Amino acid sequence: xxxxxxxxxxxxxxxxxxxxxxxxxxxEEIEDKFLRIRLLYHSRHLRPGGTIxxxxxxxxxxxxxxxAVLSMIGPVALAVTTSLNINFLRKPSPVDVIAxxxxxxxxxxxxxxxxxxxxxxxTEPVAQATVxxxxxxxxxxxx
Amino acid sequence: xxxxxxxxxxxxxxxxxxxxxxxxxxxEEIEDKFLRIRLLYHSRHLRPGGTIxxxxxxxxxxxxxxxAVLSMIGPVALAVTTSLNINFLRKPSPVDVIAxxxxxxxxxxxxxxxxxxxxxxxTEPVAQATVxxxxxxxxxxxx
Amino acid sequence: xxxxxxxxxxxxxxxxxxxxxxxxxxxEEIEDKFLRIRLLYHSRHLRPGGTIxxxxxxxxxxxxxxxAVLSMIGPVALAVTTSLNINFLRKPSPVDVIAxxxxxxxxxxxxxxxxxxxxxxxTEPVAQATVxxxxxxxxxxxx
Amino acid sequence: xxxxxxxxxxxxxxxxxxxxxxxxxxxEEIEDKFLRIRLLYHSRHLRPGGTIxxxxxxxxxxxxxxxAVLSMIGPVALAVTTSLNINFLRKPSPVDVIAxxxxxxxxxxxxxxxxxxxxxxxTEPVAQATVxxxxxxxxxxxx
Numbered sequence: 001x002x003x004x005x006x007x008x009x010x011x012x013x014x015x016x017x018x019x020x021x022x023x024x025x026x027x028e029e030i031e032d033k034f035l036r037i038r039l040l041y042h043s044r045h046l047r048p049g050g051t052i053x054x055x056x057x058x059x060x061x062x063x064x065x066x067x068a069v070l071s072m073i074g075p076v077a078l079a080v081t082t083s084l085n086i087n088f089l090r091k092p093s094p095v096d097v098i099a100x101x102x103x104x105x106x107x108x109x110x111x112x113x114x115x116x117x118x119x120x121x122x123t124e125p126v127a128q129a130t131v132x133x134x135x136x137x138x139x140x141x142x143x
Numbered sequence: 144x145x146x147x148x149x150x151x152x153x154x155x156x157x158x159x160x161x162x163x164x165x166x167x168x169x170x171e172e173i174e175d176k177f178l179r180i181r182l183l184y185h186s187r188h189l190r191p192g193g194t195i196x197x198x199x200x201x202x203x204x205x206x207x208x209x210x211a212v213l214s215m216i217g218p219v220a221l222a223v224t225t226s227l228n229i230n231f232l233r234k235p236s237p238v239d240v241i242a243x244x245x246x247x248x249x250x251x252x253x254x255x256x257x258x259x260x261x262x263x264x265x266t267e268p269v270a271q272a273t274v275x276x277x278x279x280x281x282x283x284x285x286x
Numbered sequence: 287x288x289x290x291x292x293x294x295x296x297x298x299x300x301x302x303x304x305x306x307x308x309x310x311x312x313x314e315e316i317e318d319k320f321l322r323i324r325l326l327y328h329s330r331h332l333r334p335g336g337t338i339x340x341x342x343x344x345x346x347x348x349x350x351x352x353x354a355v356l357s358m359i360g361p362v363a364l365a366v367t368t369s370l371n372i373n374f375l376r377k378p379s380p381v382d383v384i385a386x387x388x389x390x391x392x393x394x395x396x397x398x399x400x401x402x403x404x405x406x407x408x409t410e411p412v413a414q415a416t417v418x419x420x421x422x423x424x425x426x427x428x429x
Numbered sequence: 430x431x432x433x434x435x436x437x438x439x440x441x442x443x444x445x446x447x448x449x450x451x452x453x454x455x456x457e458e459i460e461d462k463f464l465r466i467r468l469l470y471h472s473r474h475l476r477p478g479g480t481i482x483x484x485x486x487x488x489x490x491x492x493x494x495x496x497a498v499l500s501m502i503g504p505v506a507l508a509v510t511t512s513l514n515i516n517f518l519r520k521p522s523p524v525d526v527i528a529x530x531x532x533x534x535x536x537x538x539x540x541x542x543x544x545x546x547x548x549x550x551x552t553e554p555v556a557q558a559t560v561x562x563x564x565x566x567x568x569x570x571x572x
Binding site for chain 2 (some may be wrong): 016017043046047048049054058059062078080081082083084085086087088
């Protein structure tokens with residue numbers, strides 16, 4: 001079961017990733033091996049054509065997975081992404097994007113998550129990502 | 144053979160992606176189906192542990208591919224990423240990162256590129272990405 | 287809604303891919319943008335350690351997506367895989383493997399599907415794949 | 430430097446993967462973190478349209494990486510694929526396919542390789558794969 005709340009995760013991010021402040025997100029729900037996060041719309045995320053940029057969605061997918069892992073194992077700042085695969089499916093309108101991350105595997109050393117991203121109010125995903133994290137062996141001492 | 148120079152690509156980016164200004168990059172070399180680009184080190188790209196963040200490397204890989212495609216087909220702002228797969232191989236030191244993109248395929252509708260990224264002065268890659276772009280059918284009218 | 291039944295798909299495969307006969311599969315369910323297929327256990331699918339081999343799971347993922355696409359657009363033999371990304375999550379026991387494919391996107395030219403694979407009787411997936419298919423422009427004439 | 434020869438690898442495969450016999454391959458060259466392997470053409474690898482099937486190329490990519498890893502660390506049968514990402518670039522003619530695997534990373538626990546595949550006699554790749562292997566902790570005792 002989750003060991004961190006949304007506000008604990010946000011406080012942790014603010015302390016360890018102060019530069020993420022400009023990204024503009026809000027964690028909305030945490031369940032067992034599941035996390036939902038919202039990217040708040042800002043014009044800085046746009047690309048030509050008026051859609052949300054690929055890098056914004058990739059950052060969101062990575063962040064969703066990072067928080068999903070931390071919600072389950074605690075505040076391990078040094079958990080690192082080992083791979084990320086993303087498919088861009090539809091043009092994301094210039095609105096908030098909601099990412100839902102499900103942990104497919106949460107092992108001692110490796111976690112794998114599936115992240116689906118939706119434009120606010122839409123039911124068809126704008127992108128799907130599979131993200132792999134490596135968990136440092138000394139994780140539990142860091143809590 | 145390439146149809147755009149490094150300074151033409153940078154001017155195009157500045158006109159169409161003004162928000163990329165803060166990312167801090169420089170196109171260093173363009174050859175047939177090959178492009179090298181440098182991410183200039185800035186503390187905003189760091190993550191806990193003092194290494195360059197995953198999102199910074201993903202943005203760099205995407206940008207390397209975008210410019211590699213545009214260097215060959217001309218200024219098609221609406222070429223879009225359809226998928227990106229990245230493997231993080233080593234911790235990137237807090238220095239510039241150089242990305243080299245080779246186009247494995249440059250079709251009418253689809254381009255696929257291999258991007259290898261290196262910390263300045265190192266010979267072993269810090270990350271490898273495979274990026275797929277979709278080229279809009281009306282590309283030639285847009286030049 | 288689906289336009290082909292399980293037995294129509296199996297007959298189509300037998301006619302166009304006679305060499306798949308040795309693979310040993312059975313289509314179990316077809317719904318709107320969803321297909322479930324079973325890989326029948328055979329010792330030829332084993333690898334050292336007594337688990338189902340990676341190539342068997344990759345072939346299953348590719349086949350699940352192929353049939354999911356065909357179930358929706360009809361018997362287009364020339365639909366081809368453009369990319370496949372698979373994560374192996376757990377050691378698959380020497381039993382049947384069930385693959386469930388959900389189409390995340392079914393466009394005119396491109397389809398993207400998410401495939402989750404389970405060992406018979408288990409609830410945690412042994413592998414997850416994301417598969418992209420290209421649909422030939424003359425698809426409708428081929429039916 | 431490599432610790433196994435092509436014929437040692439082929440003998441190892443025959444002992445541990447007798448079912449691979451029907452696949453029909455030949456290891457052609459081994460260098461430091463590099464291996465070239467040939468898939469011998471056989472009609473069983475064809476798919477509709479008369480091209481080499483996707484599963485045949487995926488199996489080849491996986492095998493190239495497996496042998497590249499073993500050539501460097503010795504006969505560790507239980508090294509397992511953790512992920513594979515493949516892009517199909519061109520239609521592979523009904524001839525031999527040559528795969529070249531370069532190890533981008535060879536760590537204690539994880540190896541990552543880039544595999545490019547070519548139809549015999551061609552210079553443009555038919556497919557590119559990135560493959561990740563997990564190396565069991567007790568690898569050295571198994572030699």
